[in-house]
Amino acid sequence: MAEGPPGNGPNAPGGGPAGTSPGRRPGLLGELGSPRGHRGRRAARRVIEAAEQGLEQVLGGPARTRVVVLLACVLALNSADTATVGAAAAPLRHALRISNTDIGVLVAVTALVGAVASVPFGVLVDRVHRIRLLTVAIVLWGVATFASATVSTFGQLLLVRLGLGAVTAVSGPAVASLVGDWFAPGERGKVYGYVLAGELLGAGVGFVVTGDVAALSWRAAFVVLAIPALLLAWAVGHLPEPARGGASHLQPGQRRLLGRRDLGEAGRRRLGATRRPPFGEEVLVPSAGPTDAQQEAARLGIEPDPRLVLRDDPRRMRLGQTVRYVLSVRTNVVIIISSACAYFFLAGVETFGLEFARGQYGVSQVVADLLMLVVGAAAVAGVLVGGRVGDALVRRHRINGRVLVATVCAFGTVVLFIPAVMTRSAVTALPYVAAAGFLLTAQNPPMDAARLDIMPSLLWGRAEGIRSFLRTGGQALAPVVFGGLSDLLGGGREGLQVTFGIMLLPLAVSGLILLRALRTYPKDVATAAASYRSGNEPTVVLGPVPVPPPGAAGPPGWLGGER
Template identity: 40%
Template sequence: MTAGTARIAVLFGATLGLSGAATATISATTDDIEHAFGVGNAEVGLLVSVVTLLGALFAIPVGVVADRFRRTRLLAASVACWAVALVLSGTAQSYWWMLAARSLLGVVTAAAGPLIASLVGDYVPGYRRGRVYGVILGGELIGTGCGFVVSGEIAGLVSWRLAMLWLVPVGALLAWLIHRLPEPARGGPTRTADRADRDPMPGMLAERGIRPVERMVLHDDPAKRSLWWAIGYVLRVRTNVVIIVASALGYFFFAAIRSFAIVYAMRQYSLPKSVASLLVVVIGAGAVVGVLAGGRLTDRLLRRGHPRVRVAVPAVCLLILAPVLAAAVASTDALLAVPLLAIGTAVLAAANPPFDAARLDIMHPRLWGRAEAVRTALRSIAETSGPVGLGLVADALHTVPQGWTYAVLLFMAPLPVAGLIALLGLRTYLRDVATALASVRATSPGTAAR
């Protein structure tokens, strides 16, 4: 990874990390918020879900903007707005004030997915995107861990308000650094003439005789097409639908358990809050290892002649995940459960970088923003129900012994289904990549294929 690419990966990882920290802070201060405003688990879950829901609603218009206007400045402005939303959260005088501040956070969060996806596509060659996405998602997880630990410690030592406000200067600095980034040219980075550093995908498609889906090949600039046309097109790309559904089911579970991770650890293992926070960080470290390994592994396998690896690896991860996590959740011994949870989160996290890279592989570059917006919107709508649903189930089972265990096991059910759905992408992925490459050639004569 070059210095320039590393800088991009770190900044974008920090951007998602800020969002993750803001969400984790709610989990780290759940007891404080419940006591301050007289609310329960379901209301706290809504503080997380409202960000996801509004992010879904506003992702589509942001995707349109991402495909047509300067993206680095838009991303910098959205991060600056995050800082404002965090100020409002930290100064909330009532639950409804807090909910309104979180709603603003959801609106500006919508910008991150489409803008970062489009920028990564234009900054980074296709055969390196898995590794870069691994760093970006690793940054998100590290930010989430900081939200759990730093915010939890600040809440315990000072107040839950300062636990939110410490993120404000971080957001302001990040916005300034992103504003200084150069805007990349549309259509993906120029390919090197060095044979050893050339994108292997076109050659592998040709060797296997993979043909594009002719009815899906574009012959005019998709940036000039309407939003409704773009939505219809990206939902006709079969691999894209597979990725959306599979990742939605995975994030449904992840969003739910992330929102109550510390509370769950405290009640399941009878631990004080400070120890529970540290255990969550240990488990989160497994997720960081997973995203870094998943991105690096799939890029390496791609270059060694395995073109379907960006779909195959996530499918396998989702299929083997549920048994590992079920064994961990069923245990009341933290010494046994924590290593299993760390392995499980590593496996879950490893699926994300190749999936994210695959989404760019199967789309024309001038559709990256809107395609990511559609995926974000549909995935987020499904994901929104996770924290509220888990909160409601946990509240309903609060008188049942091991009620939290049963609630978490119930929310684990979609994971193997997600793996089976992901397997369907193995049949369509290469054809969709070939279609995207053919569309680039048809709409940009003389430009090297992605």
Template identity: 40%
Template sequence: MEALFGGPARTRVILLFAGVLAMGSADLGMVGALARELEDAFRIGQARLGLLATVSYGVGALATIPMGALADQVPRVRLLIYTVILWSVALLAGGAAQSYLWLLLSRLAMGGAIAAAGPLLASLTGDLIPATERAKVYGWILTGEMIGAGIGLIVGANIGAAASWRYGFWLLGLLGLGLTAALYRWLPEPARGGASQLPPGAHEIPRATPVRMRGNPLATPQGTGGADVLRQAWRSLGRAFAYILHIRTIRILIVASSVGYSFFAGLRTFSVVFVQSWYGVSTRGLTGLVVAVGAGALAGTVLGGRLADRLQRNGHPNARILVPAVAYTATALLFAPGLASGSVAFALPFLILGAATLGAASPPLDAARLDIVTPWLWGRAESARTILSLTGQALGPVCFGLVADALAGRGGTSRTASLRDTFLIMLVPLLANGLIMLSARHTYLTDKEAAHRAGARAQCGRTLRTPTSGRGIEDA
């Protein structure tokens, strides 16, 4: 791993960050794998099952606003550790649920933890990994999502078949506590602004005192009361979001990421039920199918980041925009014949390739967002992205469930056929997503250069100004 990832220090960073992403993805995969058991235990339909995923993402979308501000202001590693502890406790509590309401409330706590992970990991990755290699490294980190989803589906399906569904949640909770100890032991707080970047072969992560930035909304101004502090915090956060969302490329990338994750969330929630009923696959066959499709997703995630970085180095400056655009379009075109076919042998190659192209879109997208925002706003920029991304993920499962229930209510349409039709319908926005991404190639380079200039002005103590309005942003 050290030879593959670029040294001991990078290996620890990649494995720890991938582990954090795997926690959230495994949890949602577990819900999908245990769908039948949860429906039987609490006597719920597909819409209420989708709501279990929706509430986590919905609460996360709300909580990510303050979490993004905290990521730019306080020690991030400590906050990440608190997040994983909350995550683990929520999973343990969910496994002990005696009613649907109890389980639903445990998902609310999960949402708060999900909110912190995105801004914190984006900010830490930007400070630890050089810009020229971020898409490649992001590819390795994002494999955690794919591996976690696969673990959740495989372990959940086998636990559901052999024992109580509760053991699945308890197992993830215990793994989360182990991840907490690993973060505390092996991840020191890096310096902001790139002073702690890890060159290939680095053995240790440099320890640094976190930068205390101007415009800190958590600092209490002299001679003001609590109400003044709160107003100042919201004004500061509002100005930062106004600056971030003024960047046209950011808006396009946020929309693209939201649509992609929305489809992935729905797919992850209902895939086990669909595969077993539509293709007639047993639990053992499901394990093999998940491994095969998951391997395709892993390969695509790794190769997508490497391809974008290589194309960029070879004279294609828009590579981090073009690779995701092509990937989303290809995903919709590849999944369609696989989902429509009732033969698992015919569908499997299409599903593997579709999973690979879906995975290939995320690393270049994540690296591109860091490219076009000054480092002093990485946390809040990621929170702006996370709000819409989590909203999309929140709507994804419940929309899948509602459409499936509506189609199943029509005369002559079985529950299995309704799920197939739902998946095919949801491919349409994914196809449009690829076309939307192409429009970002006209603004990406301009916004990237503007971010570099803004970062230089911020380090010199100046204010950020939006290109057209001229309004000062004091949250540099």
């Protein structure tokens, strides 16, 4: 949905797509075509418009809804692909003559390649046009998914999954950086909850929709998954690139997305250029300021770690320097390990959860699908609630509130999963599994928001790339370990039951190490705030503009000063 020039938008007199009344906003789907003629189509349009309006009221306006929905769809694509492999496990085993271990390998290679590729992509996210990078990745994503439907051997499918893993690595760093630049610090936990809900909904689509399709044809399941990827690439490609550092923060009720180009000369005069770059480089202006947690650290008088306060431009750090810095922030290391443990278990559930439910509780495919839908709904509720609670605790002057939410949820997940794994009754297991799914996902949004509090904004892409490399590397082993261990234990229902019980140990470790983050997080927040005050962090890149060499007259609004 490309943004038009002023005067041509839907808010201008007579504006809007052809066929709409003056001043009427077309909505998210309006640009894709207006249903006309048939009564049923008009009714469908009214339902869609009502759903859009309800969604906009929840998310805070048209512009915010557009961003949240599209970023959620990006994550949904990846989780849907992983879940599709798990849902199609039985047809794949029969068609390609493979085992549970081979199914695990298919999922693992995608994640392992993605882990390796996430670091260079994290560097690119901090340095290039993120929207273009993400759009190209999604197109390649769709092509690779479609190619998965054309293979005839396990080796060919494995090769396609290797290529798929490389392009999926863009999503983590890009989404983290874009959320930070489009949304204010005090609501990032809530927004992350909305975005991560897309990841869970994508897994639900993989389990239920493509799973049912896979029961008829596993090839058709991959085709069904590839088509939305190309549509998503078109929609993402029409987003404007936001300015780095906060100048493009979306306000509630905002109708139009403002990218770095939209700020223009008026934005430079309003914000005030503070540094004089060499001729032809990008103009830098002040950003939105420290996060809510960083402001709370200042109020409490928490001293930063002087060894980690950045005094040089983060964009000029080499990869080795960046890796050392990111892994020197103790809270970040704890969060990486904790999220790796949680995602390790979640990856195993996504791959073998449907098969476990059928065998453990003795239910049919349809009933198993319904059980997974209930658990999925609870998991979606978890990400929506977890981020909000973390944000609220910080507003109430609990500086480590986001980490506290994640810690409580991690311990609660382990306690609730134990009876769910032990029982043979679906009715008995359902409330335990639903509550455990709620807590398992509720810890992710506050942890993701906490990572933005302890990292300078110009390192967000690289920090997420490094985290994705370490977390996804461990996560990639989950399908192989789950599948291999279940085969080693005899396979079938008993093998999967014992395997799921053993794999609760990483979840327990996740909660234990988060206890340490409760102590280290405030100091690391203060350190990031000190980096902000040093004058090297709070910058927004507005785009290339001609800057005269020293001694020549500067552009209007130029405040001078040497770099």
